Amino acid sequence: MPVLELRGITKSFPGVLANDNIDLTLEKGEIHALLGENGAGKTTLMNILYGLYKPDEGEVLVNDQPVSIEDPNDAIEHGIGMVHQHFMLVPVMTVTENVMIGNETTRNRIFLDHDAVSKRIREISDQYGLEVDPNAYIKDLPVGIQQRVEIIKVLYRQADILILDEPTAVLTPQEVKGLFKIVHSLVDTGKSIIFITHKLKEVLEIADRITVLRGGRVVGTTIAGQVDENKLAAMMVGREVNLIVEKKLAKPQELMLEVHDLYVRDEREHLTVNGVSFDVRAGEVLGIAGVQGNGQTELVYALTGLLPAVSGSIRISGTDIHKSTPRQILEQGVAHIPEDRQKHGLVLSFPIYDNLILCNYYLSPFARGVNLQEKTITSNGLELVKQFDVRTPSPSLPASKLSGGNQQKVIVAREFSRPIKLLIAAQPTRGLDVGSIEYIHSRIIQKRDEGTAVVVVSSELDEIIALSDRIAVMYRGQIMDIVQAGEITKEQLGLLMAGVHLSEEEKKAKKPATVVERVF
């Protein structure tokens, strides 16, 4: 008997059929992966299950009983809990307080009963191996532990069905292993899990059954042992996908970027880049690996003039730019694919063609004096949209109407269509679908082969390995090591990302240089 069954769920938004007659069953004690590209309808489906949307058609059955889920409280009542990708925690409160929020246990109906809740948290963490200190403040905890708190929150509300939304997106490889152990201990005690992801390797590692969504429909449900990555990727995208970044050996030329002993403070005045030195030559890709929040963001901001350097030097083709404005740096021939495309990369309310000239609107041929040349701007928009395969009915639509992948393509189109000699790409494919990742990776390598120096910052190890010629690993604002891409294993990189220096034997255990597979 399935613990959860979705029957014929259909949900349309004006103009889009987000879920089309979706059936899904979850057995007791099962890990069921829901796989699909962004926009395939995974999130809509889960939001329906969690009571955030109402389906147009179809029904939800819990333990064979049809239920109506109007809001998250109903979902919790039926034993359905959700761990969101972006944690819903209050940083300045303790673990106990965060677990209590919305479900406060009280003494005499007035006083919060911290002790009872802490006790319950300890019981839960002992039972499932979710080690966490109930009195710790969230802001002091690493991301992996914060995720445990989210899981405890759900278990505290006695959920039997857990929905994990992209749970590995923010974790190191080691933390992912820890999470998987927890997930297994959960199903061992009879919990059932829906695991949402777009990473193929993880799915094969953790799931019992896999349901693939595409374009709002179920493409198929299979058992993990019966498929491989290529097959899953093809199901997701609807065609055969090139899982390997094809690239020739790099031909590094003259020094393009030299960073020496750089210190940067973030907006809250914390010293987050702590004496970083490296250089990049024209025609090579330097990958900067690291778990999010280890200074990569601020490093990129300093390189592009968005944050001032406290000390140290940044030279581009020999010119020191550490005191230059963003515009002066752009005019040096620096392209920047920003980490947060909606914050820095796009003006969402502007039409696509205006976003395509965001960095050079004041230059010929887009402006003559102060007069914007509308014809040139729109024809430039049409051309780039075509050239970079941005899927949109018209370049005059606002950028907000594009999917994430197409928004990123707009940024890539803008940055690559200028004459550039240094490309700084921060998380260039975060949250994108397989097709877009494939496309953007091949474009980056194409730029490299044209003689552009490339810095790729990514928290996805597979992306770093796929693109880089050399890899620098950042940890707590410092560079742990810079290595040749072919000479290090993923596990060794994982250790460096966690701040562990490699011993001599480990360094010798070289991995043969092969074509590296891209993983999602």
Add this chain to the structure above:
Amino acid sequence: MKDQKVKDTSPKPKENKSLAQEIAAGWQSLLLPLLAIFTGLLIGAIVIAVSDAKVVEAWAQFFQAPGAALAATWKAISTAYGALFGGALGSPKAIVEGFRTYVSTGESTDLLKAIYPLSESLTTSTPYIFAGLAVAVGFRCGLFNIGAEGQFFMGALGAAFVGYNMRGIPWFIHLPLALLGGAAAGAIWGAIPGYLKARFGAHEVVNTIMMNWIAFRLSDWLLNGPMKASGFRPVTPNIDQTAELPRFFADPLRLNWGFPLALLTAYLIYWLLFKTTIGFEIRTVGANPDAARYAGINIIKNFVLAMVISGALAGLSGSAQVLGVDHWVGQGFSAGYGFDSIAIALLGKSHPFGVVLAALLFGTLRSGATRMQSMAGIPIDIISIIQGLVIIFVAAPAIIRWLYRIKAISGEQTVLTRGWGK
């Protein structure tokens, strides 16, 4: 997922469908403000009815004479709104007949009398257009200029000063100089909070409010001291005739060159905002300051620039009122033009053409209200209530959508889900 878009590329939206959506979006952006105005008038009608003693009395007898209650209600509302719109637009019949008399006999008295209400409405709209543009330019740069009132006052004083102080120069020098003087005074008043924001991060809302008070008290002093005309009242001397914005018709019609000047200015602001790199920068800073910085745009410069332009426009608003209508400045001269202009910019969606339409509406209501007060005995404040309601409905379109069961079109829907879970 980072960006939870309902919209998707894989079932690719058909081109014609999305075009239809575009049209629907355009239609809605017009329909919603119209319905907001309509709803404001409707609720205003209720207020008029319940504040009328006769209507209330008739309703007390509703079960004895339901017809009388309804008739009394209808009478109160129709008299009030009849006077309002009659006072604002005049009678079409009288205009046609006046025109006929003028063509056949050359006698213009009837015609002028017939178009007098229209002339008053446009005259009242003129400062609204300038001041609405002022606030709109601020909005476009992401700045909330509440100081239009003070800038309006300073502009009026600046224009008056040039107007009465310089004598014996030809009008084609004196008038532009007076306008320039008003614009400059307003621009300075706007630039101060703009600079404080750019340099020290001081919030422009607080600073523009403070600048309003400084402007009011400064004007008290100026009108009682340095700028006081001879006599008892704290007013400036009359401006010289060469500084006046010429009127189109003989007295009492006050429609003057300020009105076409306002329309021209609206077009210039449209050109500046949407057709030039200057406007591109202002709009980028307003729509997404982070992206503006990323693109190398100098945010500080644009904050100051936008406040200077905004202040200059508010200053022009005051100048147009002095040079075209009053010809002197007294205490309380600004009379809420600057504050109403916030509402106008909101109603006009911060677009110059929208501002013109919203200003015409406000001007019409204001000038009609005077007649409504004298004809129907309805206090002029009812107009403020209607204006307030319209603004609420424009600021919260969800209410209008709910009232009239208008579905939001896709794209707007995505806003609901975007960022959810962050």
